[in-house]
Amino acid sequence: MTSAHAGVYPGLTPRLMIGESxxxxxxxxxERAAGTxxxxxxxxxxAELERAGLRGRGGAGFPAxxxxxxxGGGRCVVVGNGEEGEPASGKDRWLxxxxxxxxxxxxxxxxxxxxxxxxxxxxxxxETVDAVAAARAELPPEVASRVEVHVVAHxxxxxxxxxxxxxxxxxxxxxxxxxxxxxxxGVDGLPTLVSNVETLAMAAWIARRGAAAYREHGTPASxxxxxxxxxxxxxxxxxxxxxxxxxxxxxxxxxxxxDPAGTPGLLMGGWFGGIAGPGVLDARWCYxxxxxxxxxxxxxxxxLLARDERVADVAAGLARxxxxxxxxxxxVCRKGTEAIAGALARVRDAGLAxxxxxPADLAGLERWGTSLRGKGACAFLDGAANLARTxxxxxxxxGHPAAGQxxxxxxxxxxx
Amino acid sequence: MKxxxxxxxxxxxxxxxxxxxxxxxxxxxxFGAIIGDGEVPxxxxxxxxxxxxxxxxxxxxxxx
Numbered sequence: 405m406t407s408a409h410a411g412v413y414p415g416l417t418p419r420l421m422i423g424e425s426x427x428x429x430x431x432x433x434x435e436r437a438a439g440t441x442x443x444x445x446x447x448x449x450x451a452e453l454e455r456a457g458l459r460g461r462g463g464a465g466f467p468a469x470x471x472x473x474x475x476g477g478g479r480c481v482v483v484g485n486g487e488e489g490e491p492a493s494g495k496d497r498w499l500x501x502x503x504x505x506x507x508x509x510x511x512x513x514x515x516x517x518x519x520x521x522x523x524x525x526x527x528x529x530x531e532t533v534d535a536v537a538a539a540r541a542e543l544p545p546e547v548a549s550r551v552e553v554h555v556v557a558h559x560x561x562x563x564x565x566x567x568x569x570x571x572x573x574x575x576x577x578x579x580x581x582x583x584x585x586x587x588x589x590g591v592d593g594l595p596t597l598v599s600n601v602e603t604l605a606m607a608a609w610i611a612r613r614g615a616a617a618y619r620e621h622g623t624p625a626s627x628x629x630x631x632x633x634x635x636x637x638x639x640x641x642x643x644x645x646x647x648x649x650x651x652x653x654x655x656x657x658x659x660x661x662x663d664p665a666g667t668p669g670l671l672m673g674g675w676f677g678g679i680a681g682p683g684v685l686d687a688r689w690c691y692x693x694x695x696x697x698x699x700x701x702x703x704x705x706x707x708l709l710a711r712d713e714r715v716a717d718v719a720a721g722l723a724r725x726x727x728x729x730x731x732x733x734x735x736v737c738r739k740g741t742e743a744i745a746g747a748l749a750r751v752r753d754a755g756l757a758x759x760x761x762x763p764a765d766l767a768g769l770e771r772w773g774t775s776l777r778g779k780g781a782c783a784f785l786d787g788a789a790n791l792a793r794t795x796x797x798x799x800x801x802x803g804h805p806a807a808g809q810x811x812x813x814x815x816x817x818x819x820x
Numbered sequence: 821m822k823x824x825x826x827x828x829x830x831x832x833x834x835x836x837x838x839x840x841x842x843x844x845x846x847x848x849x850x851f852g853a854i855i856g857d858g859e860v861p862x863x864x865x866x867x868x869x870x871x872x873x874x875x876x877x878x879x880x881x882x883x884x
Contacts, residue, residue, distance in 0.1 A: 581826035583883070734827040739849040779853070781828050 409642030410498060413650065414658050416621065419609045419629055420602070421645040425502045429535065432542045435505040441547075444611045446516035450476070453607055455615035457627045462563070462600030463490065463676060463703040464783075465691055468607060474587040475518050475595040482520040483572065483591065484511040486601040487528045487556060489563035490674035491725075492705040495631035496601050498643040500532035503605065504539035508551055510604030513611055515550070518597055523551050525601075526568050528558040561731050564782040565590070565598040578731050579782035602631055622648035626690030630704050636671070637710035638662035646689070653685040656708060666711045669798045673702020675722055676787040678794030679715055698797070700790075719795035720745070720752040726788040734780040741785065744772055744792045769796055821860040822883050823868050825852050829879035839874055840867035852879065 410426040412418045423434055435441070454469035462485060475482075484507060488496040500507055507525070515523040527533050533555055540548040554572050556562050562577035569590035571577035590596025599607075606628070610618045619627040626648035632655060635641050639661030646655060656664040664670075669679045677700035687697040694701050709718060723745040730741045747765035754761045773793025777786050823843050825836070832851045836844035842864050847853040852875075860868045860882065872880040 579828075581824070581828055583824060583881070735830060735832060735851045736827055736847060736849055736853070739851075743849070775847075779827065779847075781826070 408494060409640040409644075410502075411640075411642070411644050411659060413629075413644060413646040416629065416645065416647055418645045419618075420499065420503065420506065420605055420631060421643075422503075429502050430505070432505060432539075435503070435509075439612050440505050440509045440608070441512075442612060444513060444516070444608075446513070449513065449517040449607070449611045452610055452615050456610045456618040457615075457625075458603065458606060458610060458618070459626075459691065460600055461495075461602035461606070461630060461704065463673065465701060468599070468603055471587065471597055471599065472514065472518055475520070475597045477519070478595065480518055480520045480595040480597065481522045481524065481591040482511060482514045482518060482597045482599065483554075483568055484514075484523075484525045484601050484604050485563055485565070485568055485598050486532055487526055487558070487563035487568070488703075489528075489558065489560040490676065490703045490705065491560070492633065492635055492671060492674040492707050493703045494633045494635075495643045495704060497529055497532055499602055499605060499631065500527070500529075501535040504532075504535045505542075506605040506608065507601045508536070508539060508543075510601070510606075510608040511551060512547075513608045514597060514599060514604055517611075520597070521594075522591065524572055524591065525551055525553050526556065526563075526572065526598075527553060528556050528562065559731075560729050561782055561784055564784070565596075566782065568598050569596055578733060579784075581781045623688070623690050623692075625692045632659075632689070633674075633703075633705040634660045634708070635705065636708035637667070637713075638664070638708050648690040649688050649693075651686055652689050652706060655689060655706060656685075660708070662708070664708050667709050668711065668713060669709045669715045669718070671705075671707035671709070671718075671722075673700040674705040675707075675725075676700070676702045676783075676790060678787075678790035678792075679719055679722075679798040680794060681715075681798040698794070714752075714755070715795065715799040716748070716752040716755050719791060719799070720748040722791055723748040723788065723795075726784075726791065730784060734785070736776070737780040737785045740772060740776045740779070741788045743768065744776075744788050748792070748795060766796060769793070821865050821868065823854060823858040823860055823871070824881045824883070825854055826879045826881070827851065829877040831877050831879075833876050835874045835876065836871040836880055839871035840864060843868050844871055844880075 458468040459465045556577045564579045565586045566580040567577045586596045622628045644659040680699045727741040727745040751761040769792040776789040
């Protein structure tokens with residue numbers, strides 16, 4: 405994704421995609437001119453994040469000030485999470501390769517505000533490892549040495565916060581059962597803040613410019629701007645800084661260079677939010693409106709399906725990916741993802757053959773969409789459950805009932 | 821009191837659902853599952869502790 409397009413929503417004064425960063429990495433001098441690494445009084449940072457209403461950008465959207473406050477007050481550790489396990493997302497890689505100093509600055513700020521004794525940057529993609537190494541080499545040694553870099557092999561669950569701590573502690577990058585949550589016992593057994601790298605960079609912006617400035621864009625419930633990854637059947641797929649509250653349709657017309665009308669559906673929140681029908685195009689891209697539309701913002705990635713793609717084909721392909729990518733630690737995840745993949749494959753095949761989808765499969769998908777949420781040691785199975793729940797709805801909404809209208813289009817292989 | 825199952829350890833023996841059916845059940849894939857949010861009903865604390873003690877995989881935790 406780092407070679408893809410990048411840009412700023414029309415009329416927006418960007419906070420992260422500043423200067424020439426849409427087209428090249430910023431130099432340390434340019435970063436310093438933008439205020440990066442300027443001292444901040446750590447005492448007031450968390451209260452300012454609360455006033456700003458900053459929410460985590462890794463996918464869960466949890467209020468940042470609550471997470472930061474939960475680990476403070478004693479010995480603790482902060483980890484900047486740049487692993488970006490979600491396959492449809494590229495925004496963390498954009499940030500780490502174009503503005504690595506903004507991430508390092510945010511991580512150091514988080515360490516100062518929480519009183520953390522260790523600050524770790526958790527990475528997997530080689531281009532991000534290289535960019536961060538180059539950035540650290542530009543810094544005075546006494547600053548660079550305050551951040552450790554921990555590199556893991558890329559996979560979806562490696563970015564889950566308990567997997568992050570497990571790996572930093574020397575174990576496998578696999579999720580662990582809760583409790584304890586990482587804010588109770590994570591790295592070194594200490595309360596640990598695991599924060600997405602975009603959240604950290606935005607927190608540093610807020611700490612220097614204030615909550616009121618942050619709220620000049622966005623909506624009251626979803627204030628500010630965010631990095632979005634646009635993918636799929638659009639002219640300019642890539643990473644864009646946009647205000648919360650524009651419609652999903654506007655993301656594609658203003659940034660993606662494509663009128664999305666006629667699409668059979670969209671993959672929302674990376675792949676985690678499942679498939680939405682075209683009705684979501686008129687929903688506002690913010691937490692509350694997408695939730696009301698039965699979808700989710702997740703890590704800020706939206707994939708536009710092409711007009712000739714079939715929802716049933718895409719859903720079956722994604723379900724197969726979930727079954728293959730499950731870490732296999734939890735029986736319910738191993739068997740649940742296999743069951744969903746089997747059912748969606750049979751629904752697809754029935755449609756291609758011109759027949760009706762097996763009623764037992766439709767009933768199973770509907771049931772698993774609810775019953776498998778919150779099961780397993782991490783949220784991976786929730787993603788598969790979201791797919792099961794939304795695929796049926798999106799198929800019907802797009803005029804491609806998962807119950808199987810005949811279509812002549814051949815099934816398409818989807819790259820993962 | 822609240823009960824938790826470590827699903828990375830559960831192998832589906834089902835002892836938990838036998839010992840304390842008000843808190844544990846076997847899901848449709850054959851693994852132990854918490855009913856509701858895992859809150860142990862008043863009067864069932866001993867059964868919940870027995871479920872934890874008798875799990876062959878030591879997959880169950882009960883917290884006061």
